[in-house]
Amino acid sequence: MSAPIFNVESLKDFKKIGFIVPSSNVALEIVTSAVMTQLPLVSVHYSRISVTHLSSGAVSQFTAETLSKCAELIANAPVGTVVWNGTSESWTGEGYEAGVHIADKITEATKLPASTTSLAQVEVLKNWGMKKIALATPYADELHVKLSEYYKSVGVEVVKSVGLGITINNAIADVPLERMRQLIREADHPDAECIVVPCTNFPAGILVEEMELELGKPIFDSILVTLWKALRLIGVETPVHGWGKLLRADPVLEKLDKVMFDLREKTNGSRTTLRLEVPKHNCEVDRVCAEALAPGIPSLRPNTSLNQRALVTCQHINKTGIALIQPDTINATINPPKALMTVYGVKAQMLLPLMAEEEHALAWISVHYVPSTRDWTEADVRSLHEAGKLVRDILKESGWADVYLK
Known part of the structure; x- marks a missing residue:
């Protein structure tokens, strides 16, 4: 029970x-x-x-x-x-x-x-x-x-x-x-x-x-x-x-989807996702709650098989509270999950945690890039942080969660 x-x-x-x-x-x-x-x-x-x-x-x-x-x-x-x-x-x-x-x-x-x-x-x-x-x-x-x-x-x-x-x-x-x-x-x-x-x-x-x-x-x-x-x-x-x-439709999630859409456009990313831990709204970090995709890029929404908090990359952003910028996932010092590279073909990524008062990541944004490795620009990183601020404000104004960016 x-x-x-x-x-x-x-x-x-x-x-x-x-x-x-x-x-x-x-x-x-x-x-x-x-x-x-x-x-x-x-x-x-x-x-x-x-x-x-x-x-x-x-x-x-x-x-x-x-x-x-x-x-x-x-x-x-x-x-x-x-x-x-x-x-x-x-x-x-x-x-x-x-x-x-x-x-x-x-x-x-x-x-x-x-x-x-x-x-x-x-x-x-x-x-x-x-x-x-x-x-x-x-x-x-x-x-x-x-x-x-x-x-x-x-x-x-x-x-x-x-x-x-x-x-x-x-x-x-x-x-x-x-x-x-x-x-x-x-x-x-x-x-x-x-x-x-x-x-x-x-x-x-x-x-x-x-x-x-x-x-x-x-x-x-x-x-x-x-x-x-x-x-x-x-x-x-x-x-x-x-x-x-239909069953997922929610005004807050629609706003978060829009943030992910705009972030993907600004960074020319292949996929942008938001993972969020707000149980009362059925959001958990093992499931993508907001996402935007470039043409031909598969969604991560159906995949809930990975324990996200056990991943090395997620443990890193949870510990540091700061963005993880990876121009080359294959040769990264902090290893992304193998499935991200072998199944979804991600060759570069950025991760930004949104922290809770308990000093752990209540949410994080990911920007994936599939065509090749990539040197993320200052403008790309700035767009990531701007999206983080928008997500923070949406969550706070809606009463869903209170998070902050380091």
Whole structure:
């Protein structure tokens, strides 16, 4: 049992989400449970309705009355919200208003805020200003027609849609991950501002972070979108890392990303990263929390395998509190991790620690250069320190952390 459990007086301190789930679903609980490890004081509780097949004639499985009765049961928990974790009204032909009706009936039955997966998806698209989308689904063609009509009714154009032709819900969760990767690639289109993956029994959420980095655009997966909405309905907006842009989105992180972008531009670096130790915002130094990349340079966001504080370079900046400037990583006196050079090809780097009052590095900025060794200029080092001051100010003004530069 994780340590935060012991920091509460009782389980009443947990914020609780209620999900109504199709009976034949397995993917959404597996994926949601994996995401929730980063939110140890939020719990998710499930109730099921009978769903076995997916076609435009399956409307009787998803009536508002059935869902509201199920909601009454899960509200006994008690939970802070009840959400229909299913996309039904977007492909049965019932339309957007059917989702509004479902949410209203759930709220009427439980006196709790409510939503549906499809309503949440529309909200996300509007929030992100998306007008043209691509669809990657496990569904048959007949549902794609209904989905296109649904999104058109809310002002969104489907520029391309591809599916796997599956009609039995049990089969959807078992699609191999590599086939899902291929599907998402096939769905992509130059005019699509994002890719939407509608189905809460399709475990594409596992791939969102990876495929966003590959395709360079947001991917909105139904399981993750539904969880995003449910968290906001109970007042939780803590960023969650490793699951794509939507769950990571946070005003402070956006500002930090902008600092990294500007620093990379000023130094002509290959990659700039910020590692930060602020547990209450799910930031830890073993995971990159802000990053900017030159074209063709791989991200470090997915890689959390190294114990950063055990690295010789990190121990050095932690001890000295001053920038480490390395024109040649291969022949450096203070050895960078081998993977940085052999896997990521970094031939020169700069590191700048931001110190906490406890005299240890609470955060550090890295500038990597891949093409060759490099003599970092005074202007490069000055840009690094200027970025450090901006990060310091952002962290302080936001109340995230109080750090200083030596």
